[in-house]
Amino acid sequence: MTLEIGTTSLPHVRWNAETELRKAHMRDVGRIHTLIKYWAERGFMLVRSHEHLQENLRDFFVLEDQDGNIVGSGALHLLSDQIAEVRGLAIHPDRQGQGLGRWLVLAAEREARDLGLPQVFAWTLQVKFFLSLGYSVTSREYLPDTVASECGVCPFFDNCRETAVVKPLNALQ
Numbered sequence: 001m002t003l004e005i006g007t008t009s010l011p012h013v014r015w016n017a018e019t020e021l022r023k024a025h026m027r028d029v030g031r032i033h034t035l036i037k038y039w040a041e042r043g044f045m046l047v048r049s050h051e052h053l054q055e056n057l058r059d060f061f062v063l064e065d066q067d068g069n070i071v072g073s074g075a076l077h078l079l080s081d082q083i084a085e086v087r088g089l090a091i092h093p094d095r096q097g098q099g100l101g102r103w104l105v106l107a108a109e110r111e112a113r114d115l116g117l118p119q120v121f122a123w124t125l126q127v128k129f130f131l132s133l134g135y136s137v138t139s140r141e142y143l144p145d146t147v148a149s150e151c152g153v154c155p156f157f158d159n160c161r162e163t164a165v166v167k168p169l170n171a172l173q
């Protein structure tokens with residue numbers, strides 16, 4: 001039996017190429033998909049289909065470097081008038097630890113604040129990353145029912161390894 005884990009490879013990118021943050025465009029879908037698939041195959045996040053990405057494209061931000069590579073993705077998904085989820089967070093393996101993940105999370109938080117939402121949350125295995133950004137650990141029960149209904153269709157519902165983290169948004173930040 002062949003166990004195929006982590007078969008997706010990404011083209012190398014320059015670690016010091018200048019990078020711009022922008023909202024995602026339909027032409028980015030394939031490359032966002034590949035980036036998320038890369039980390040999903042390594043167990044860090046849920047894989048998202050092309051269809052899901054197309055339907056939810058307005059949620060997404062990307063980081064594009066000066067060579068035209070997509071080196072990061074992240075999204076803000078509205079769940080109620082009280083809370084939105086930061087999701088789809090993926091940084092190219094050659095660009096880890098350069099503040100790009102933080103940049104995407106802050107962009108999602110800014111959008112949530114601009115929309116008048118009082119808090120954001122995320123499901124994650126990278127708890128320390130979110131703690132460093134002012135999130136605190138919470139439980140599924142604390143989150144609104146819309147979250148529970150999304151969890152209900154997740155393939156890992158009975159075997160969830162992720163931790164829920166939440167952050168109140170101060171309007172003055």
Ligand SMILES: CC(C)(COP(=O)(O)OP(=O)(O)OC[C@H]1O[C@@H](n2cnc3c(N)ncnc32)[C@H](O)[C@@H]1OP(=O)(O)O)[C@@H](O)C(=O)NCCC(=O)NCCS
Nearest residue numbers: 039044089090091096097098099100101102124126128129
């Ligand atoms: C998790 C991830 C998004 C972080 O992005 P990044 O650009 O590497 O992180 P940043 O450089 O912005 O780090 C911001 C802070 O978090 C810390 N941090 C980042 N990753 C961390 C980790 N795995 N464990 C502990 N701390 C971490 C950094 O040290 C930094 O703290 P500092 O401000 O005190 O220096 C990125 O590593 C990634 O794409 N991982 C694979 C996919 C994944 O796990 N996605 C998350 C799904 S919720």
